[in-house]
Amino acid sequence: MKRVIIGLSGGVDSSVAAYLLKEQGYEVIGLFMKNWHDDSVTISNECPWLDDSNDAMLVAEKLGIPFQTVDLSEQYKERIVDYMFHEYERGRTPNPDVLCNREIKFDVFMKIALDLGADYVATGHYCRKGTIHKEGKDIYQLLAGVDGNKDQSYFLCQLSQEQLAKSLFPIGELTKPQVREIATKLDLVTADKKDSQGLCFIGKVKLPDFLQQQLKPKEGVIVEISSDQSLYQVNTPDFNSEEEKLAFLSRKIEYKKDLGKIVGKHQGAHYFTKGQRKGLGVGGTVEPLFVIDTDVEENVIYTGQGKEHPGLYKKALFVSNDELHWVREDLALQTGETLAVKARIRYRQALENATLHKVDTGLYVSFENFQSAITEGQFVAWYLEDELVGSGVIA
Known part of the structure; x- marks a missing residue:
C-alpha cells in the first residue's frame, strides 16, 4: 500500500478527497496545517483555525485514519506574510493563495510528509494530474478540474515537475455538487460547511484590515x-520590431x-x-x-x-525572467519564439486568446482582446487546451 498524506483543512473538499484515497486502497494519514496564530494581528475574535482543526479531526475519526496537526506558522509568516507586506509596500498586489501552494503546501508541508514516509501528498483542489512519456521519461501535466465552475488549476500555476510528481488531486474529476453529495452520504461534519472566504491564513479577516496593522x-x-x-x-x-510594439x-x-x-x-x-x-x-x-x-x-x-x-485596459503584459515559471519545462520558449495559448490574469476569469513572445529579458503576453485591470504582482497563467503549462508574476 502506498502511503498518502493529505492536507485536511476542515473543509468538505479535503474530507471527500481523503475518503476517495482510502477507497482506492491507499494508506491515508490526515495532517492539519496550522498556518497562523500571531495574536497581535488577529482582528476578529473568532478563531477559525481551531474550528477547522476540530472539524478535520472529526472527519479523520469518521474515516478511521490517523490525524495530527503540524504548526507551520513560522514558515508561513516568513514566506507568505512578510512577502505580502513587502509587495504591498512596493505598490504590487500579491496573490497569497498561489504563494501558499508553492511555498507551504507543496514545499514545507510536502517535505514533512515525505519525511513521514509518504509516497504522495494529496489536497482537495479541483484540478487533475496527467502523465505523458516523452524521450524516455515521465512528464507530469497540471490539468483543469472537470468542474469548470470550480477549477483551481490557476492557484497551482507555480508548481514544478518535482512537486507534481508527488501530488494527487482526488476530487479533480468531480463537480462540487458531487463532492457535497458524497460527504452527505458519509454523514461528514463538513458536508454543508461553507467554502472558506478570505485569506488562506487569517480566516474571516478582510485584507485591508490585516494590512492596516502592519502598514x-x-x-x-x-x-x-x-x-x-x-x-x-x-x-x-x-x-522597428515586434518587441518595441509589445513594450509600447x-x-x-x-x-x-x-x-x-x-x-x-x-x-x-x-x-x-x-x-x-x-x-x-x-x-x-x-x-x-x-x-x-x-x-x-x-x-x-x-x-x-x-x-x-x-x-x-491594456492588451499586453510583461513577465521578467526571474519571475517566469514553466510547469512544463520541456515546452519553455527560447528567445525569439512565440506560442499561441489561452491565458488568464486572475482566478475565475474566462480563458482568453493570447500569444507568448519570448525576448531576452523575459516574456510578453499579448492578448487578442483588451484586458481590464492587469495588476502588477498578480499571476498570469497560460494553457494549451485544458493543461496549464506556465505562469509568471505580472511586472
Missing part, C-alpha cells in the same frame, strides 16, 4: 482622471496629480489595487469610480469613472 495609515489624495485625457489619445508610433502595448502610463482633479482622501495608497471600486468613499460621480493606478511613493490613488474607463 501604517498615511493620508493622501484621490485624483480622478477624465477618460478623454490626452494621455489616452496617443497615436500608435511606427515600430504593455507600458505603464505615468500619471501626475495635475492631469486630473482631486476628489477625495484615502488612508494609504498601498491598501488599494487596480480595478478596485469599493472603499474609495467618494460620491457624487455619474458613474462609480474605479482605481486605475496607485502611486505608493507619492501616496496618490488615481481613479476613473466607469468600468469602461481607458485607464483600466
Whole structure:
C-alpha cells in the first residue's frame, strides 16, 4: 500500500478527497496545517483555525485514519506574510493563495510528509494530474478540474515537475455538487460547511484590515482622471520590431496629480489595487469610480469613472525572467519564439486568446482582446487546451 498524506483543512473538499484515497486502497494519514496564530494581528475574535482543526479531526475519526496537526506558522509568516507586506509596500498586489501552494503546501508541508514516509501528498483542489512519456521519461501535466465552475488549476500555476510528481488531486474529476453529495452520504461534519472566504491564513479577516496593522495609515489624495485625457489619445508610433510594439502595448502610463482633479482622501495608497471600486468613499460621480493606478511613493490613488474607463485596459503584459515559471519545462520558449495559448490574469476569469513572445529579458503576453485591470504582482497563467503549462508574476 502506498502511503498518502493529505492536507485536511476542515473543509468538505479535503474530507471527500481523503475518503476517495482510502477507497482506492491507499494508506491515508490526515495532517492539519496550522498556518497562523500571531495574536497581535488577529482582528476578529473568532478563531477559525481551531474550528477547522476540530472539524478535520472529526472527519479523520469518521474515516478511521490517523490525524495530527503540524504548526507551520513560522514558515508561513516568513514566506507568505512578510512577502505580502513587502509587495504591498512596493505598490504590487500579491496573490497569497498561489504563494501558499508553492511555498507551504507543496514545499514545507510536502517535505514533512515525505519525511513521514509518504509516497504522495494529496489536497482537495479541483484540478487533475496527467502523465505523458516523452524521450524516455515521465512528464507530469497540471490539468483543469472537470468542474469548470470550480477549477483551481490557476492557484497551482507555480508548481514544478518535482512537486507534481508527488501530488494527487482526488476530487479533480468531480463537480462540487458531487463532492457535497458524497460527504452527505458519509454523514461528514463538513458536508454543508461553507467554502472558506478570505485569506488562506487569517480566516474571516478582510485584507485591508490585516494590512492596516502592519502598514501604517498615511493620508493622501484621490485624483480622478477624465477618460478623454490626452494621455489616452496617443497615436500608435511606427515600430522597428515586434518587441518595441509589445513594450509600447504593455507600458505603464505615468500619471501626475495635475492631469486630473482631486476628489477625495484615502488612508494609504498601498491598501488599494487596480480595478478596485469599493472603499474609495467618494460620491457624487455619474458613474462609480474605479482605481486605475496607485502611486505608493507619492501616496496618490488615481481613479476613473466607469468600468469602461481607458485607464483600466491594456492588451499586453510583461513577465521578467526571474519571475517566469514553466510547469512544463520541456515546452519553455527560447528567445525569439512565440506560442499561441489561452491565458488568464486572475482566478475565475474566462480563458482568453493570447500569444507568448519570448525576448531576452523575459516574456510578453499579448492578448487578442483588451484586458481590464492587469495588476502588477498578480499571476498570469497560460494553457494549451485544458493543461496549464506556465505562469509568471505580472511586472
